[in-house]
Amino acid sequence: MSLLVDIQKRLGDFRLNVQLEAGEQTLALLGASGCGKSVTLCCIAGILRPDSGHIEVNGRTLFDSKRRINLPPQQRKTGLLFQNYALFPHMTVYENLRCGAKKSPLARQRMDQVLHSFHLQDLKNHYPHQLSGGQQQRVALGRLLLSDPDILLLDEPFSALDSHLRFEMEGELRQLLHSFPGTALLVSHDRDEVFRLADTLAVMDGGTVDICGPKEQVFSRPGTLSAARLTGCKNLSPLKKLDETHLIATAWNLPLATDEPIGDAVYVGIFMHDVIPGTGENAFSLSVKEVVENPFSYTVVLQSGLGMEVDKPTWARLGSNDIQVCLPREKLLLLR
């Protein structure tokens, strides 16, 4: 394992208790603001000191409360990218890069390489405030890589960018992550961004990791209410259990049959795109409350708040007051 985190920290009323493991891949921390994802990043980088626990990168212990190890940030080799990129405002692009480069005979050459690969040659004498958001991010990433980090820590890397730039920079970052040999930890609250960039996904809520696994698995089986919300599931209802495979979704007032045993689940959910027109099991005739037009689909709000997403040709075929919809049993999410 190239990243091993097991830390506890109290900040006022907030308790952080995080366990994470990651190999040489991109791990994303997905969570709403205030869930502790940025605090976790700061603990790994050594900006905040956990109360107790253990942090290890590539077999090197960065922090261990029992063995009284607490490396200063300078020795951790954790490449930390801040939301605002934290470029030094009084230094030019070149001087900023030089701050990341180690003093070595090869430093000059490597800096020229970075200037070239991040398309910064023409900007090397510019100051950060003369650059666009995307260029600032490139400088920050270049500076980071010059410092030879063992791990990349990216804190909401696109939050300061306009949406058209976001797509472009995301592509560049995806390439960088592919070529980076170590672990990258990406903090975000954007599920699409996370799905496109990461391999593994950890959903955080209230200072703890709710669920951690391959991204496809987390998206198809979120497991908890907060994870379902963060992965974008908008149809959520408390459930009343009838027997192991039958329940009543109390918010929608619908009786449903499930594939999986209900166990101790307290919520049932289904993605909007999984609610389909159809008949048979788990199918109901529901009245349409509201229709919202999106660029390429319709969001249809049905009786008691259940929503579905239908592409335009399909909706043109349906279009009536009452429609037959089906909630396929294998698509139902049972949530704790």
Place this chain on the structure above:
Amino acid sequence: MDIFPLLNSIRIALISTAVIFFLGIWAAYCIAKLPPILKGVLDVILTLPLVLPPTVVGYLLLRVLGPRRLVGAWALSAFGLRLTMTWWSAIFATAVIIFPLMYRTARGAFESFDETLAWSAKSLGLSNSFIFWRIRIPCCKQGLMAGAVLSFARALGEYGATSMIAGYTPGRTATISTTVYQLWRTNDDALAFRWVLVNLAISFVVLLAVNLLESRERDQKEARRVAAR
């Protein structure tokens, strides 16, 4: 017109400003890292000379530096040095009076510093002294300069504590402010007025410099904020 008071005032103000510039920055930097209660107490003590009447500061200084007092007696017996009634005695007075000005402006400048810059510098492996001298100080440069200029202006105008600890000896300890008082007392109105004009001119230039520095800092911050969007 004997220009000794002008030169004396300027050398006293320059030396005390130079000393307090570093002392104030150092105090502001250290105190920011202390626990809140200690910080509050020290902050009050260090700011006290700003609100005390200068005569009270002068009195307290004499209690310490006077030839029969603790530090004064020691300096006299150890080095044969009288700490009061020389031209440089006034440096003690002006330094104490201007310290809070420098300390508070430096603290304000440091508080508006974006701490993520220091954090990212640390994780790039840059040393703490590099971060302080090459990142923190340059980023706060304008605020610190404004503090220094303001301190200089105040040091130039110091009267109360200076007159108590350095007195008024023409050609030896006289400063602009003590000279104006002395000339007015001896009914030399015309000369007193000339010195008043000199003082006004200097203060005007200095405050203009402070305003320029502050507005330049504001403009730069604004530019950075707009650019960050």
